[in-house]
Amino acid sequence: MANKKLIVGNMKMNLTLDEVKSYIEDMVDDKDCVICPSYLYLPYFIEAGYTVGTQSIAKYEDGAYTGEISAHQAKSLGVTYTIIGHSERREYLNEDDSIVRAKINLALSNQLKVILCVGETLEERETSKTKDKIKHQLLEDLDGVTFTNENLIIAYEPIWAIGTGKVPTNEEIDDVVTYIKDIVKDNYQVEPMVLYGGSTNDKNIEQLSTISSVDGFLVGGACLVPEKFIKIIRATK
Numbered sequence: 001m002a003n004k005k006l007i008v009g010n011m012k013m014n015l016t017l018d019e020v021k022s023y024i025e026d027m028v029d030d031k032d033c034v035i036c037p038s039y040l041y042l043p044y045f046i047e048a049g050y051t052v053g054t055q056s057i058a059k060y061e062d063g064a065y066t067g068e069i070s071a072h073q074a075k076s077l078g079v080t081y082t083i084i085g086h087s088e089r090r091e092y093l094n095e096d097d098s099i100v101r102a103k104i105n106l107a108l109s110n111q112l113k114v115i116l117c118v119g120e121t122l123e124e125r126e127t128s129k130t131k132d133k134i135k136h137q138l139l140e141d142l143d144g145v146t147f148t149n150e151n152l153i154i155a156y157e158p159i160w161a162i163g164t165g166k167v168p169t170n171e172e173i174d175d176v177v178t179y180i181k182d183i184v185k186d187n188y189q190v191e192p193m194v195l196y197g198g199s200t201n202d203k204n205i206e207q208l209s210t211i212s213s214v215d216g217f218l219v220g221g222a223c224l225v226p227e228k229f230i231k232i233i234r235a236t237k
């Protein structure tokens with residue numbers, strides 16, 4: 001039976017080739033997920049039968065952009081999804097909302113499904129600016145973009161929860177996820193899936209899975225350990 005919730009693993013810049021090969025062996029048949037490995041390892045996961053996504057794409061169509069990979073190239077390889085607007089790229093690589101929007105348009109025009117990440121900093125949460133920040137991101141990142149609930153998914157990722165072991169309460173997550181759904185419906189007449197991301201692991205997945213507004217999880221650290229990731233996938237079936 002297909003997973004009721006979409007589980008996406010963001011491997012970031014981790015694992016060597018040998019580790020990837022062991023990982024694939026250790027995951028056995030748990031393929032009801034999307035794996036977003038380093039670009040280098042995409043063919044290995046595709047070959048093993050996984051649905052894959054990239055962690056980003058270039059903001060350019062094609063051509064002389066050393067070190068970049070285009071949406072067009074990703075599609076030609078058999079990639080299904082791309083994460084866009086992850087907070088690490090927004091922060092460390094200065095990807096602002098106009099870049100995020102350009103990437104979303106390129107992804108969609110190349111038939112890649114977009115996982116758009118939005119979320120607040122700790123300071124924004126503590127000063128009650130969470131919803132303002134998220135509304136701003138959704139209105140800027142999706143301005144003029146034509147999308148459907150088939151080709152665009154949103155991931156709510158509080159920045160202070162990423163890789164920290166801190167997780168909002170179920171009520172806090174539900175409040176923001178519901179808000180995201182309302183904003184997108186009111187402004188774009190689309191009802192996309194909304195994932196939660198931020199320190200999801202094999203210990204808290206049972207509890208997080210009970211939030212009915214959450215349509216799945218974007219998992220960082222815990223997806224690197226097959227045993228943990230398998231528990232997460234199975235807990236959401």
Ligand code: PEP
Nearest residue numbers: 162163197198199220221
């Ligand atoms: C992420 O970076 O998208 C993420 C959710 O990371 P972690 O699960 O490690 O907090």
